[in-house]
Amino acid sequence: MxxxxxxxxxxxxxxxxxxxxxxxxxxxxxxxxxxxxxxxxxxxxxxxxxxxxxxxxxxxxxxxxxxxxxxxxxxxxxxxxxxxxxxxxxxxxxxxxxxxxxxxxxxxxxxxxxxxxxxxxxxxxxxxxxxxxxxxxxxxxxxxxxxxxxxxxxxxxxxxxxxxxxxxxxxxxxxxxxxxxxxxxxxxxxxxxxxxxxxxxxxxxxxxxxxxxxxxxxxxxxxxxxxxxxxxxxxxxxxxYRRRRWEERSFEALAPLWQDMAQAMPQIVLAAADLGGEVAEEPDFLLQRRVIEISDGILALRPYRSQQVEEAANKLSPDQGEKRAAFVEAAVVKDALAAMRVGRFPRVAAAPATADASARKSLRDDAEWLLLVADAYAQHGPVRVADDGRTESVGA
CATH class of the missing domain: 1.20.1070 (Rhopdopsin 7-helix transmembrane proteins)
Structure with a gap:
């Protein structure tokens, strides 16, 4: 005792x-x-x-x-x-x-x-x-x-x-x-x-x-x-601590998608903020900036989004729900980036992705959606549409 x-x-x-x-x-x-x-x-x-x-x-x-x-x-x-x-x-x-x-x-x-x-x-x-x-x-x-x-x-x-x-x-x-x-x-x-x-x-x-x-x-x-x-x-x-770890990991997970967009569209990269060094290195600030830059890149790709690729990706997606929408968005974005580089416009433009857009009201919601897109973007190759209408997924 x-x-x-x-x-x-x-x-x-x-x-x-x-x-x-x-x-x-x-x-x-x-x-x-x-x-x-x-x-x-x-x-x-x-x-x-x-x-x-x-x-x-x-x-x-x-x-x-x-x-x-x-x-x-x-x-x-x-x-x-x-x-x-x-x-x-x-x-x-x-x-x-x-x-x-x-x-x-x-x-x-x-x-x-x-x-x-x-x-x-x-x-x-x-x-x-x-x-x-x-x-x-x-x-x-x-x-x-x-x-x-x-x-x-x-x-x-x-x-x-x-x-x-x-x-x-x-x-x-x-x-x-x-x-x-x-x-x-x-x-x-x-x-x-x-x-x-x-x-x-x-x-x-x-x-x-x-x-x-x-x-x-x-x-x-x-x-x-x-x-x-x-x-x-x-x-x-x-x-x-858990929030900061999630922000750091999310920032790194979005890097492949962000790098391809930044190379194709340097204008989406925001100018260095007039902030102290400690604030500018905070994980929440870095993640928010990366989410904004990727979102701006997706908007800039609107003229190059292909409805054919969107429909083909819908048929090829192995998932359902939000993961399916993320797979389709990743395929459309990947094809749109390739089209932008060569100046090719689609015959029929696809509308911007709106899956659950009304429900995403915070940085975390936006980041989680883009994490799904970035994961599908990194794991799956581009979707190709043949002249006869057949679809296929090319290895990443």
Whole structure:
């Protein structure tokens, strides 16, 4: 148990330091709230460790419970602060965060006072019950408040990682509510004198009752809420990396088609932009430029597009749907480039390709269509139409 809880505490503390100090870029809105959340979770995990518990109780007897409960309430407040940053306007988020921090300070102060009275009263059950009541009241309020916002955000967010993250956090709230109900049951047991659970007992197993409620449930709640709230921050750079890799590969995949067009029509190559070197070398900028140049080249080839070649390519295409349209477009473009070089115009000109043109509303849509055309262009030879109307595909 020491290795598990202390290991998680170290990981969370390192993550908190990264959010607050080590990002290397200007801190985004909510960075301090996220840092406080991770630091509170780290303290909560550390407080569950028997090693930490024995160490602090060697200095102040029975104080580990107070530290653990205070860390749990601080974590719950930090979770609320992060959710306010995500869900609410800036000023409203600040106002609500201040009010929750005030409630936290009052709850922790009251718990500390009741803990001291409990120890002076030789661990009075009545004082302990008041301590539990204060702890449960604030924790239950914070969990329900966050659960409501997590469910709202999981339905309204446009980013899939945010939706999934808040749903994961909502599951963590479920475990937190299990822990809250357990504490409430302990409180009722004390008040009625049933003593259903041994008071002030220590846990040696994560699955033995009542430790599964007193330790495992809050630990799972901390873990799931932490993962849920940090997932979007981890998923975003990964998504950016994947996007850049796709842009780089797409830029290279379009090279054969672009080179043939640029050689035949040098005018389609855009002049060097008046941009800084770093911007001009960005993959999205390079890909967008290449897509525009190829699209301009296809427009310039309109007088040389052959309807006969288009019909022949339709008959020869082994594919269906968009791949078939890309095969036909590649064949028409290849024939049109050859016709431009020798100044030959077709007897019947073909119309420009319009396959799914209305659906292509972004750079990625245009690039994906041209990638299909470029792939067919590179893999298949030109389509020839004999004088007797027969068609054949010449090797690439």
């Amino acid at each position: 020491n290795a598990l809880f202390l290991g998680m505490a170290c990981i969370l503390a390192a993550a908190a330091g990264y959010w607050v100090f080590g990002r290397g870029t200007p801190r985004p809105a909510g960075a301090w709230a996220m840092g406080a959340l991770l630091a509170s979770f780290a303290a909560a995990f550390a407080s569950y460790s028997p090693l930490v518990e024995d160490t602090v109780e060697a200095v102040v007897p029975h104080v580990a419970r107070l530290l653990s409960n205070s860390a749990s309430l601080a974590a719950a407040t930090s979770v609320l602060a992060v959710s306010f940053q995500v869900n609410l306007p800036r000023e409203e988020a600040r106002r609500r965060t201040r009010s929750r921090v005030g409630l936290l300070a009052a709850a922790v102060s009251g718990m500390t006072l009741l803990f001291a009275v409990e120890q002076m009263a030789h661990r009075s059950p009545q004082v302990y019950a008041l301590y539990l009541l204060l702890f449960i009241a604030y924790l239950g309020f914070a969990v329900v408040d966050f659960l409501r916002q997590a469910l709202l955000q999981s339905r309204s967010s446009r980013r899939a990682s945010v939706r999934f993250g808040f749903r994961t956090a909502a599951v963590g709230c479920g475990f937190a509510l299990v822990y809250t109900v357990y504490k409430l049951t302990v409180l009722v047991s004390l008040g009625l004198g049933f003593h259903l659970f041994p008071a002030h007992s220590k846990c040696s197993s994560l699955v033995a009752g009542p430790c599964v409620f007193s330790v495992t449930s809050p630990a799972l709640a901390v873990l799931l809420i932490c993962v849920g709230l940090t997932l979007p921050a981890v998923a975003y750079p990964l998504a950016q």
